[in-house]
Structures are given as structure tokens and as C-alpha cells.
Amino acid sequence: MNGWDSFEKSFPLLAMPLKNAAQRGRLSHSLLVVSANPDIRLSFPPVLAALSACTDRREDGAPCGNCSACRSLAAGTYPDLFTLAPTSKAREITVGKDDGDPDTLRSFESVFHLGSITESGWKIGIIQEADTMNEAAQNAFLKTLEEPPPKCLFILSTGRPGALLPTIRSRCQTIPLTDNVCIYDMELFAPAAEALLTFSLKANRDLVEAEECAVRLIRILDSLETAAEETVTKRWDARLKEAENLESAGLKLLERRIAGETSCEYRRLREQFISFLHAWFAELAELSAGIAPELLPNPEVVRPWLEASDKPKLRERDAFRILAEAETLVKNLRTNVNDELAIRTFILKTAARR
Ligand SMILES: [Zn+2]
Known part of the structure; x- marks a missing residue:
């Protein structure tokens, strides 16, 4: 089963509106994946990215799972996929000195103003554990969210949405992924x-x-x-x-x-x-x-x-x-x-x- 199909099976109520939006070309340019499960936070952003990048979408708007965009996203080799994650000991994402400062918001953002080299033309930016952006980094990123470059999809993941600035949250479409959906008596x-x-x-x-x-x-x-x-x-x-x-x-x-x-x-x-x-x-x-x-x-x-x-x-x-x-x-x-x-x-x- 490909990534999208298993997403759809686990979260049918969330998958439906996303597919519809993709089909009509109205997918939000920024998504916020909220989950208490770290595996879900790690594995689902690339699956969602295929909604934009797929070049052979199914009739209902779902990504095909077979085109080169879908396959390279699943393999982590999509040429225009850029990921930012907290790497320093402090587990904090900072703004950074300039474009060349690795693992900082500046270096991450700089690539989105360049042209895309993929067939679909979509650039994907994933910020893992987005709540680890310090306040200055969040404020800097807010400007990008307010005026996103064309054909860019940003996907943020977090287990602590409360640690994000409300202004960041309000500019993203929230996708709450709780993995223990249960039927209660x-x-x-x-x-x-x-x-x-x-x-x-x-x-x-x-x-x-x-x-x-x-x-x-x-x-x-x-x-x-x-x-x-x-x-x-x-x-x-x-x-x-x-x-x-x-x-x-x-x-x-x-x-x-x-x-x-x-x-x-x-x-x-x-x-x-x-x-x-x-x-x-x-x-x-x-x-x-x-x-x-x-x-x-x-x-x-x-x-x-x-x-x-x-x-x-x-x-x-x-x-x-x-x-x-x-x-x-x-x-x-x-x-x-x-x-x-x-x-x-x-x-x-x-x-x-x-
Ligand atoms: Zn595809």
C-alpha cells in the first residue's frame, strides 16, 4: 500500500477534503501536522507533499503513487524537497547569520526563491518539530508564510502546537493526526x-x-x-x-x-x-x-x-x-x-x- 492510501485508510475524514482541495488546485500552501506520535510526525509530511507534487493525480485528486514525483518523495530523493529540523544540542531552530549558515531558517528559506528543477515545478519545505523554532525564527518564518513564493508547499510538524505562535498556526491548515481513533461506548x-x-x-x-x-x-x-x-x-x-x-x-x-x-x-x-x-x-x-x-x-x-x-x-x-x-x-x-x-x-x- 503506498503512503497516501495508508494515510487515507487511517484518516478518511481528513483525506477527503485534502483530495478535493488538491483536485481544484486550492490546497493551502502551508499545512501543520499535529500529532503526539513522533513516527507520524516524521512519516506523513512527505505523503501530504505528494498532493501538490504528483504529476498524474487520480480522478478524485489523490496522488497516484507511481509518477516520479510520488516515488521520489516516498524515497526522500525528490530534488526540490528541503527539510529543516532541530539538529543542535539545544534542539532549537534559530534564524541563522546568513544563507550559508546550515540548519538555520535563513539557509532553509533561501532555496525557495530559486526556480524548481522538477517536472511539476513544486518546491516542498518540511519543518520537523516546528515548535523548536525559537521566537525570532518563528517571526522570520511568518513573513514567508504571509507572502509565500509561488508553487511552494510548506509542511510543519509538531507535537506541541501550543508552542507555536498563534499567528503561525492561523496561517497554516491544521491536520490533527491522532493514531488511536477509538470507538467509545x-x-x-x-x-x-x-x-x-x-x-x-x-x-x-x-x-x-x-x-x-x-x-x-x-x-x-x-x-x-x-x-x-x-x-x-x-x-x-x-x-x-x-x-x-x-x-x-x-x-x-x-x-x-x-x-x-x-x-x-x-x-x-x-x-x-x-x-x-x-x-x-x-x-x-x-x-x-x-x-x-x-x-x-x-x-x-x-x-x-x-x-x-x-x-x-x-x-x-x-x-x-x-x-x-x-x-x-x-x-x-x-x-x-x-x-x-x-x-x-x-x-x-x-x-x-x-
Ligand atoms: Zn504521482
């Missing part, structure tokens, strides 16, 4: 969404609300065992009724099987719950960074927030700080530290410090 998690909504709306000002929210989340986590039992028992209900007439060995076997399935089901629900908690805070952070709700990987998770009236403005710095705390919580819940302690610590830490 929204009926089961409605109480969790409600508790998190209360937390996000009020707990910052009210420790009593924060405590209440912690209690609700702990109760939901506790209830998953019963939920697992109920699901599995229902699955085996008919067999259990029949087994009433079985000899005791057969019944024991059946009971053991049910216990095994219940424990699997519990682990599955628990993992879903933890992932749901994370998705809530990750998506609020993405919203705070200006990402449109329809581009979120699981907009259903934060729907209660989107629909709530009178909500406070999401401040980006706060939202990303809480997300970082939520990631610690997720780690703790996955390593089976005391659940109650982990949740209380998270709630009180984030509530009291805001």
Missing part, C-alpha cells in the same frame, strides 16, 4: 463525560466541585467490574439456564469460562475508560489551540463541552498543562497504582493550581 461513558464536563466548567474555582468530580470518576471506575459481569452473563444466559440440569463438572467448566471472559471484558472496559479520560483532555487542548471540532478524531467525546452554554474560554496554556497531568494519570492507572489515589491526586492538582 458513549452510553456507558455518559456519566464520565458528565463528570468531566463539571470538572472542566467549574472545578477550577471550586474545590467542593473538584472533590465531587473525583468521587464520581472513582465510582464509575469501580462500576466497570459489574458492567463486565452483566455483559458476559447476558451472553451466556441461555447456556447457564440449560446447565442447571448438567452434572456439576460441566457447570464448573462453564463458570470458569464465564469468569475468564468477565476478566477480559473488564480489562477492555477499563482500557476504554482510561482512553476516554485522555481523549477528553487531549481534545479540549486541541480545541484550545484553535482546531475545529469537526477535525477532532473523536468529537463525540467532547460533545457535552461543545454544547454547553456559558462555558469559560479555554486558555491554551491551562488546557495543555491539564493534558500533561492527565497523561500522568493515565500512566498511573495503567500501571495499577491505587486508582482512587491516582484520580484524587489528578483532580486536586489541576483544580487547585489553576
Whole structure:
């Protein structure tokens, strides 16, 4: 499967508008790939570059994967592909003294004013880990984004969109690539969404609300065992009724099987719950960074927030700080530290410090 096809398979909702835009020649000249996964940040920019550079686009606008532009982009040998990445020990991209200063913004930008030597005429500039541009470099690059040279596509990647100047973000089309798109049982998690909504709306000002929210989340986590039992028992209900007439060995076997399935089901629900908690805070952070709700990987998770009236403005710095705390919580819940302690610590830490 070529790069574009696997991108489209993983992110169908994002691929569609990009293809349409490419087909009509209206692709944005600057894209911002946002992902927490470093592999995705590294591998997808060249795939997106093919949207512009492909010389034999498919009918629906997707790159063909076969022309020399597509193939050389995939191989990293496209002659007009220029990449800037933090290389110094400080892991910082600086403006640089002049065009000849390697691995700096100046040397990177200088090539885009020259003609292209490729068939398609497109020049591609990729800035990996764009958040490592220091403020001066970001400001300098902003001028290029404001008046881009013709037939240039810039693709920035970042795991920390909040570290980019809002003016940079607003000039790029954001492509949020979350690799753990998950289908949540929204009926089961409605109480969790409600508790998190209360937390996000009020707990910052009210420790009593924060405590209440912690209690609700702990109760939901506790209830998953019963939920697992109920699901599995229902699955085996008919067999259990029949087994009433079985000899005791057969019944024991059946009971053991049910216990095994219940424990699997519990682990599955628990993992879903933890992932749901994370998705809530990750998506609020993405919203705070200006990402449109329809581009979120699981907009259903934060729907209660989107629909709530009178909500406070999401401040980006706060939202990303809480997300970082939520990631610690997720780690703790996955390593089976005391659940109650982990949740209380998270709630009180984030509530009291805001
Ligand atoms: Zn092609």
C-alpha cells in the first residue's frame, strides 16, 4: 500500500477534503501536522507533499503513487524537497547569520526563491518539530508564510502546537493526526463525560466541585467490574439456564469460562475508560489551540463541552498543562497504582493550581 492510501485508510475524514482541495488546485500552501506520535510526525509530511507534487493525480485528486514525483518523495530523493529540523544540542531552530549558515531558517528559506528543477515545478519545505523554532525564527518564518513564493508547499510538524505562535498556526491548515481513533461506548461513558464536563466548567474555582468530580470518576471506575459481569452473563444466559440440569463438572467448566471472559471484558472496559479520560483532555487542548471540532478524531467525546452554554474560554496554556497531568494519570492507572489515589491526586492538582 503506498503512503497516501495508508494515510487515507487511517484518516478518511481528513483525506477527503485534502483530495478535493488538491483536485481544484486550492490546497493551502502551508499545512501543520499535529500529532503526539513522533513516527507520524516524521512519516506523513512527505505523503501530504505528494498532493501538490504528483504529476498524474487520480480522478478524485489523490496522488497516484507511481509518477516520479510520488516515488521520489516516498524515497526522500525528490530534488526540490528541503527539510529543516532541530539538529543542535539545544534542539532549537534559530534564524541563522546568513544563507550559508546550515540548519538555520535563513539557509532553509533561501532555496525557495530559486526556480524548481522538477517536472511539476513544486518546491516542498518540511519543518520537523516546528515548535523548536525559537521566537525570532518563528517571526522570520511568518513573513514567508504571509507572502509565500509561488508553487511552494510548506509542511510543519509538531507535537506541541501550543508552542507555536498563534499567528503561525492561523496561517497554516491544521491536520490533527491522532493514531488511536477509538470507538467509545458513549452510553456507558455518559456519566464520565458528565463528570468531566463539571470538572472542566467549574472545578477550577471550586474545590467542593473538584472533590465531587473525583468521587464520581472513582465510582464509575469501580462500576466497570459489574458492567463486565452483566455483559458476559447476558451472553451466556441461555447456556447457564440449560446447565442447571448438567452434572456439576460441566457447570464448573462453564463458570470458569464465564469468569475468564468477565476478566477480559473488564480489562477492555477499563482500557476504554482510561482512553476516554485522555481523549477528553487531549481534545479540549486541541480545541484550545484553535482546531475545529469537526477535525477532532473523536468529537463525540467532547460533545457535552461543545454544547454547553456559558462555558469559560479555554486558555491554551491551562488546557495543555491539564493534558500533561492527565497523561500522568493515565500512566498511573495503567500501571495499577491505587486508582482512587491516582484520580484524587489528578483532580486536586489541576483544580487547585489553576
Ligand atoms: Zn504521482
